[in-house]
Amino acid sequence: GAVVSQHPSWVICKSGTSVKIECRSLDFQATTMFWYRQFPKQSLMLMATSNEGSKATYEQGVEKDKFLINHASLTLSTLTVTSAHPEDSSFYICSARERGGGRVGFEQYFGPGTRLTVT
Amino acid sequence: GNSVTQMEGPVTLSEEAFLTINCTYTATGYPSLFWYVQYPGEGLQLLLKATKADDKGSNKGFEATYRKETTSFHLEKGSVQVSDSAVYFCALIFTGGGNKLTFGTGTQLKVEL
Numbered sequence: 001g002a003v004v005s006q007h008p009s010w011v012i013c014k015s016g017t018s019v020k021i022e023c024r025s026l027d028f029q030a031t032t033m034f035w036y037r038q039f040p041k042q043s044l045m046l047m048a049t050s051n052e053g054s055k056a057t058y059e060q061g062v063e064k065d066k067f068l069i070n071h072a073s074l075t076l077s078t079l080t081v082t083s084a085h086p087e088d089s090s091f092y093i094c095s096a097r098e099r100g101g102g103r104v105g106f107e108q109y110f111g112p113g114t115r116l117t118v119t
Numbered sequence: 120g121n122s123v124t125q126m127e128g129p130v131t132l133s134e135e136a137f138l139t140i141n142c143t144y145t146a147t148g149y150p151s152l153f154w155y156v157q158y159p160g161e162g163l164q165l166l167l168k169a170t171k172a173d174d175k176g177s178n179k180g181f182e183a184t185y186r187k188e189t190t191s192f193h194l195e196k197g198s199v200q201v202s203d204s205a206v207y208f209c210a211l212i213f214t215g216g217g218n219k220l221t222f223g224t225g226t227q228l229k230v231e232l
Contacts, residue, residue, distance in 0.1 A: 043222040043223060043224040043225055046219055093162060110162040113161075
């Protein structure tokens with residue numbers, strides 16, 4: 001159980017276009033989803049926290065107008081990279097926290113990631 | 120702020136060798152500590168965790184002990200296998216910090232026959 005999927009697994013887009021990445025919790029309801037960015041040989045950097053039915057909370061330095069996050073249901077969150085540029089090329093990973101899960105609610109389940117390449 | 124420091128990789132071992140990956144942390148208060156594993160082409164999976172001092176997390180032959188006095192959570196395995204080749208991330212969560220995970224930079228482990 002506790003499976004999180006991401007779609008697409010990889011995408012190539014042209015500079016200036018937008019691309020949407022989906023994150024789904026397949027067998028549980030996720031009140032909170034997190035979006036991370038991972039650079040080669042580096043750690044995961046938290047971009048934003050997404051709560052179902054409310055606006056996402058962005059980490060310092062992350063442009064909210066560039067990385068649009070929507071968490072419209074308890075099983076789906078989307079990240080849209082708008083007007084993508086080559087420097088946005090990265091590995092994007094989402095995670096989901098189960099509704100009411102855990103003593104302190106900290107258990108997160110991770111998706112397999114999406115490789116974005118902007119040409 | 121909170122931070123996690125891991126030993127740099129890659130770590131290359133022969134099968135059946137003993138593994139230690141060091142992890143130390145800086146945090147105000149007493150966080151919960153985790154080890155995640157990322158196999159090639161896959162997302163992160165929780166390997167083990169410890170929520171308070173002196174707790175030992177264990178799974179799949181891996182173990183780590185939460186040492187408050189040295190602010191460490193070193194990962195160990197007595198006999199590694201080729202299938203253990205992956206990137207290992209140490210992480211902490213501090214409930215006073217919005218339940219956000221803070222990750223170390225990851226340590227790549229390569230196990231050879």
